[in-house]
Amino acid sequence: MTTTDTSTTGATAPYLKPLPDVSEANRPFWEGLTRHEFLVPKCDRCGHYNWVPYPACRSCLSEAQTWTRVSGDAHVYSFTVVHRGHGQFGQEAPYAIVMAKLVEEPRPCIVLGNTRGIPHEDLHIGMPIKVVYEDIPGEDITMWRFGPR
């Protein structure tokens, strides 16, 4: 399920796009990505998943949440093909951004991300997609992307 896409940046070119400044509270999520696992806080009380992670469950306000591996399966909720971007993104334009709605329910988890291996012209609302992983060369970060399912 790993797709490391080096076609646009070149195998040895430095990665110059913004990367996350990882907080202690969310370190388990980013560590999960390095193992190619997508973890979402799941409420211990009501069982709802919450994205993005918040200090308490949005549904029942419990602070007891557990980082839980999700399937990674999702559908395109919306998307755009961007023709003008900041910094390195501008060099790579056009690039796609999707709002991916995870299949986990009931509280909707809509996750933002770039695509890998999906032709821009194929993108459509409702399209089945899945989380894929990209280890960032020279950095301690693995990023998530969305690929075809």
Added chain:
Amino acid sequence: MFPKRQVAIAGVYLTKQGKLPDRTSFSLQLEAIQGALADAGMTVQDIDGLLPMSGSNHLAGFDGPTAAHQFWAEQLGGRPLRLMEVGGASGQLAKATAAIAAGMCDVAVLFYGKAGQPVGPRGTAMPNRAPRVAEWSFGIHGAYMIPFYAMWTQRYMHEFKVTPEELAQIPVVDRYHATLNPDSVMGHKGEITVDDVLSSRWIAEPLHLLDCSLDNDGGYAVVLTTAERARDCPKKPVYVLGGAEAVYTDFYVSFTDPWFSDEGKSIRKAADTAFSLAGVSRDDVDVLGSYDCFSVTGLRNLEEMGFCGVGEGAAYVAEGNIRLGGKMPTNTDGGLLSGSHCGDPSGLMVVEVVKQLRGECGARQVKDAKIGVAQQQGFAVHGIGSTLVMGVD
């Protein structure tokens, strides 16, 4: 017990809008404050409350919530000035109205000014290593405001079968109004057609260049005081009849599904409260200032404010309602697409509606305009919503 006083806008001022390479944000703010006071027949000594908008702190070293206020209190002479600000322009003015009505303040000035610091990708430098940003920042995915509104547009078109041609009505109407407004940034370029919008280059699909707001410099200010005092000022008082603000989500990080619902979100809540406090119905509105930062926002604002049903914005606009001469001319200054978008333009709608209600708008004047509404949105699509209902005798 708090007294309950009627409140009015006594002064407004617009600096030049556009590319202003020789100006600073500070100098635009100072000009706006002094200009609005002069419009009200007042001096800086008359102020006793401040509503600084974002980007108003010019003293490094302290960036707490009162920093901008403290800077300006010192800058304006070191007199004790009441801290009034919270939120978007109409929301700030609504809450300041309540404070003035209650006797907590007598004369408050809302002000904003921005020079340089483009909002969009223009002028961003290429880093030599990956910059680190907040972990849920949309910048990690190459998103910024325009891609966000593009995804909102995409979903809106999908759910309500809205076409690109229908969306393009908003920039076309804005440009027409701008041609009648000598202070607009784009009016001198002449009218545009739906085809012009659709053939302009992609910024983020489905948004074309002409679907997107401008990114220019400029400033503005508004003087708010008691109706009693405003009646002694040189200009016709514009009474604040009602206003409110609501916020429903964080800054472009969390998203809810459904994105469009019949019960509405921040804008609906703010509008319902503002109209209710004012005792004014939607049908009574003669002129609207609407925060139309993209084509889709122009349509969605009309729906969310209750001027038409959800998904019916395009049909409402197609009937000619928002064009000058229609039922409720909207963004007669050219809006954010052709009038001005000076960083945080949320007070521009107030300034234009006040000018309309005073009858100062020349070729773009709405005949016999008595009731006007200024509405803002932002900080995530429709994340924060504010509405101010104004009227004249």
